[in-house]
Amino acid sequence: MKNTIFKKALSNIAYLIVALGYFATSCSEGLLDKQPLNAISENDVFKDATFLQSYVYNAYNGMRPHWSPGTGGFIALTDLAIAQSETHNRASGIREYLEGNINPDNITALTDIWNYQYDYIRRVNIFFENTESSDIDPEALDPMKGEMHFLRAWMYFDLSRHFGGVPLITKSFTLNDASFDVSRNTYDEVAEFVLEECNKAIELLDGTSPSPGKISKAAAMGLKARMLLYMASPLNNPSNEQTKWEAAEAATKAVIDAGFTLHPTYEDLFLQPIKSDETIFAKSFTSETRIPDWGYNYDFWPSGFDARQRLNATQTFVNMFQMTNGEYPYLEDGITVNPASGYDPQNPNVNRDPRYYNAIVYPGAGPFTVNDGSKTTKRLYEYWEDANPNPDNQPPYQNPNQKDPNNGQDLFDFGRDSKTYWVKGLTPFHWRVQTGYTFKKLLDFSGPRASFDYDYNQMVVFMRLAEFYLNYAEIQIALGNEALAREYINKVRKRASVNMPDITSTGAELLREYRNERAVELHLEDARFFDLMRWKAAPGKIDLNPVRGLTKVTMDWTGAQEGDLLGTLHFTYGEITAADPRTPWPGDHYYRFPIPREEIKRSNNSIEQNPGYE
Template identity: 30%
Template structure:
């Protein structure tokens, strides 16, 4: 699906261009031509609604292609960027490196405006279809617009989820505010926000399509195309599984220690039941798949369809940011620096993360007795996801001039070594996950790419966490009257089996299983913007984010022999409890006439 651009360019340039980052900005409401908007026809109304997708997260949106992983124990970012302030503790209401408060409220305002102005959409879009020849088009457009309004409501709920996992409770705004009403907006509680997200997911679910490819059946009271055709322009739009996955994610955050001081079991049970709903629903069947090719989840080697929830793709993808074929900027940034045009500012995976990948032969953590780990050959017999995620010394990444595979020279004295030039790895490692690895970045070559925002493996791990906390690792109780499809352990083992990793054994205690599950999330979801928030919702960031970030110094001793020495890349700072939540931007607090209260400690 292309990145959706507005057709009504003049109208939207005025409407969107006038938006400032401040939450309380009301220029958008004042500066667009309402009559032009509501009478501009189906195509323009649809384009405005589709514009709500444009606010979906870009995972490299932190300056110079940096990922949020560089502000967690997953990685370091090799160039100066504001994201480093997270690691030094030098951030706050005036200078948050992830200052998205105004951005997501801009997205919410866009959604509210569209929903308010298209309440009477059945009348608005019939104006183009008054003759008999166009009546069939009206039926098709009516169905499409009905679904689009549900999609916009989902996206609004998604943006609220992005806000609350950063700020806690935020103001719930579901109408276009006037200048005066904006100044009196107060925060809702975290639980109120979660309830809103869950309610929106439940209400839009029946309206969303189950899948857009081969879209065209419903019958009876539901209108549809009825031709059984395939319309690729719909690929990437929100479908029913996304609503159920977002509901589960929101309930999991509500049950987690950061927002569940009393560790109420009922919250874990609610999250587990939401996971069971996902497994039981026939409309999620096309995404209940664990793609056997881990790299193809993030970069398309041959077809863009792999990067969408397309039925039949067997990808397990539930939601992506609509992909863009925008050259090889991300690859050029993250390729090893010894490659011409490569290494412009890499995200360098940490030794902390590398150590989290277990042994393939035994299924044990590397520090466990009997694991089989050999520190003189540290990458031998490791979880295969390590190789899919991280580029280690002497592994293949990119092409030589003669088009042969290039071995990464990240050992001391090598062309890709620590300090070889600006932008080089600071840890001894380069990023492989989400990077197209097999073309020449010196050429104007490119591959389609998508930022995967939801996928089936996360659903399984979210469910497993809730099940373990509510019932333990191996129980399979009835959940809202439905027998549990999986125990917590069985759900995790599905993810491990796809990676060809040994199953977690029966009989683990709840706490031991919790540790193994958290590690499984760490390796499976690395660099997908989960770890940064996971350690906060678990309230363990005081430990994980205050540990030194480690790298690996590699020395070449022969043609194929090396020595390995871990070292400290940098000391990091996390101040709890205040840094568990972001501060609200100073300007929004100052402009709220006292109605918007700051998070504690800021």
Template identity: 30%
Template sequence: MKNLIKHILIVLAVTGVLFASCKKDFLNTKPQTEVPSEDTWKDGALATAFVNNIYTGLRNGGFEEQMLASLSDETVFTHPGRSINIINEGTLGPTNTGWSDSTYVWGAMYNKIRSCNVALQSLPSATIDQALKGRLQGEAHFLRAYYYQQLLRYYGGVPLITKIYQLGEADYTVTRNTYDECVKFITNDCDSAATLLKGQTLDKGRTSVAASLALKSRVLLYAASDLHDIPTAKAKSSVISGYSHPEFLGYLSGDRTTRWQAAKDAAKAVLDAAGTGYKLNLTAPVSPEEGKKNYIAIAMGGGSKSADVDATASSEIILARYFIANQVTNGESIGLYNGPNGYHNWAGNTPVENLVSDYETIDGRKFDWNNPSDKAAPYTNRDPRLYASILYDGAGWKPRDKISGNVDPANQIQTGSYQVGSGTLAGLDTRQSSIENWNGSWTGYYMRKFTDPDPNVVDNNTKQFIPWPFFRYTEAVFNYAEACIELGQDAEARNWLNKIRFRAGMPAITESGDALRQRYRNERRVEMVYEEQRYHDARRWMIAPATLGRKLIFMSVTGTLKPGKTAPSPYKHDESVYTYTYTPTIDNGIENRQWLDKMYFLPISQVETSKNNKLIQNPGY
């Protein structure tokens, strides 16, 4: 013990000598891994890095393993225990809000909004290049507007925070702003961004004048919709009618025509500023095969490795999240997440028959399971976008032997069960697959859109670099057409909708009035599938009870050998050998979906209301 004490005293003595001999500023040296906040705004590179970090709130766009499509009637998430069913079955509440991607989460969005506020407070006095200063201010205005928009379309009116809270504040609580105040704030930020970014040269993946206008267009379109016109919303929902603070949800009064006109004008501004889109100058439908190729090219956004995919379709993109080889993000694995299990993929978000049935026939007729011809051959002569978006039984796909062995020389999707002699063979892409049986689709379908069709891209182990489109030109076209319809300008709406349809190889729309409105909504549904539009559209149109709340429909496919025919070995889809039967089946086993009107708005987490007792909860919770 004496020796231990002796050693400690020696160490203390040496330490004391060292401190005494140091310069007085020893303790004032700057940390080598941090930059003082005041220095950030004295250096252009540091200021740029600060604003670059705000972009991280965009994350991977919609390219996460769990996609917003599975909160809608587009897809269902295959794997249990991910809290998606909590929302889809209506059991969500303040203490259990269910799954939400962080690009919508309250706390995550406010963290990024705070960073925007720091930038917008600091940049005016920054001693950096003036052009760069203006550009960074424009980007910060856009990003703040975007993050507030994310909150607005989930929760309704939220607190508008523009100050930077410090330690020792007397009060950190704040009330919610009205829906109207939020819309005005966001659109003002969009206008500021557009003004500041005018004439700026911006790298791919950064915002722009056109992106700022596109965000404004979306916000004003939503603002004009049924859900946010409180007299209309009250008439359609007793939950909203009984809510004592409807000002958080929409407009209590005012002229809807004025709001629709504002939405139309904002959309037209995008069309005028963002070029011409991709192949929207056609006067007649292209061939079905070209329509399919056009749609695949748009979905690839210039990111496909295939020489057969038109890279110029990237002109359709206004703002996107791009992925590069030296990054490690979920966005590079979207093919793995959603692809067929028979290719060793995970079958995460799989299309449901609710969606597939809404693709028209090639002549523009509504598909009908009660029509014997449609029922006998449901994947024949359909909208070309179906073939570019959905993998179904018998659809051709990539060479299977690159990942699963030489078990399917025909390279066809197999989601059915097929007669082989006196027995039955389970398809290679079913949950009874001989390749993998734990992760197959329950629905009979797989997602094709956003997966690089290049046969050399093996989704299971090869990164792909398809950009996620936050905004694309066609969304602005839809926004413009919708506003025209609501303003009674049917001819103008048809003109623009038919541009989209001709590009896809579909015939012109001729309807007027409510019939045109319904055709428009279906057109938007199939064109913008999986792009985080449908969940919000169904709510703002207040059609959610019949869409988001509809029971899931899966597809069962069986192949029965025709008399005198012998099953091919290995199996392949062959209508000269097999009679195929297609049976849509309601399934409540994965999710027993229902719609409750409280689900028009998500609950504010109890964590947030406990921290801020001035927050008033949304209706129904």
């Protein structure tokens, strides 16, 4: 495949030392003392254990972060969220996908994962080619080999869940190679290769001391178990072979038995330091490796920054959070209130699953600590200036309390936007919240709203124990062991800071509750879209129609008491007409992405396109 992935020759020295700055300031001996960085040769890199480890660390970037493509990943393609078309950097691809129009010519508008992963696969292949006869002490080299086997497995796993079978390439291409004709391997061949790579990583990493943020034996075990779960899932196991579920069961149980426990609190799982009791593998950030752009805060901050709000949670997702009595607020139609729940649509944010308050920012949420220069203070979500009074509003519309008793700042008359006092968006900080809800889970309120220079506390958690508890429950449902499935679902629900009632359902209702629990627990962790794909459960979810949310929120200050920061909120629910339209599910071919046409051409048509995308 003669394309951008393989254009660089093996002797490209600048490429080989791209990672050295990652740790140069911490090295006081070795090659850095002998010659300047721009004089380091390829041989030096692969002969020095310190430089080589830096090369390996650079390859970690081949693990696509959860926010890619664009902040939020693929969650905006599901029933959990919508993307703001004006601000999302993959908006055109998202729109094409939801309209059923994604094809080999426009797929890169949604994701460039093919090029991205093969670029890093090439870097891993270069590593193995140059360390095959290395003189580096095996005690230092073998763990690095284990890391690289894991990374190559991860990259092929990621490609396989996008495209199915892909070309298995285990050597680097150079500009001198005579042919770039490479055909696709089958999905099963790719999956088996991933398992082989994981087994090599497990063996090579056995006995190494786990270090937060570093690939470990447990991480390799986790990836192996995840691959086996995908192999057993309906998309890849149409005949429902029980042996595939049994293989996934054994591998998942091995992860569960590896010594991890649930962290007692859910709300700080995604902030530094890494919670090594539950977290199997995560990536944190430093001043040398900051989150790209301004990070989650810039894109997820309540009401956005510079009108940049990218993702809104849907009413469908909000309704997934049960009441503290274990009942859903609405019946399955999402419109009819569940009479057993005690839910009040005009007081919707009380007595909810505790994870709700960590997941969603809703009207009346807060107060949050807002680090914003001269305006730094504790504020309610609705603080931002309501500078555009709307004549349609009905009185009373003005807060009788002129000062915030907590900080002495003037209180603004938030009710004056009428149609929605913050959803409609008559001010720069409000106008992107189409559904009335934003995400909270990955925000760092200890830092500034947006800064290129601040080291935020967020992490990317790639694997944690709760996922494997839920994976194990899914496997037990498939194997007919419902009691064991409920036990592991309830383990997640019984986390100390959550402590929700046990589920007791069976049959189809148990499956529904399992999938609901998974959406709540793992949202924004790169799970929902691929879960719907592997379950073949996209209809009604990917093509959610209509998208519902808050269409109107007003505030009544009648009866306000001294010190009240909010009056009485009134909520109106309905269809979000501004959301990108979603057409009916196009068919089973949509469970795989099309391979970019350009890649097929560059392979001299050796790569066969996925069915349905000719």
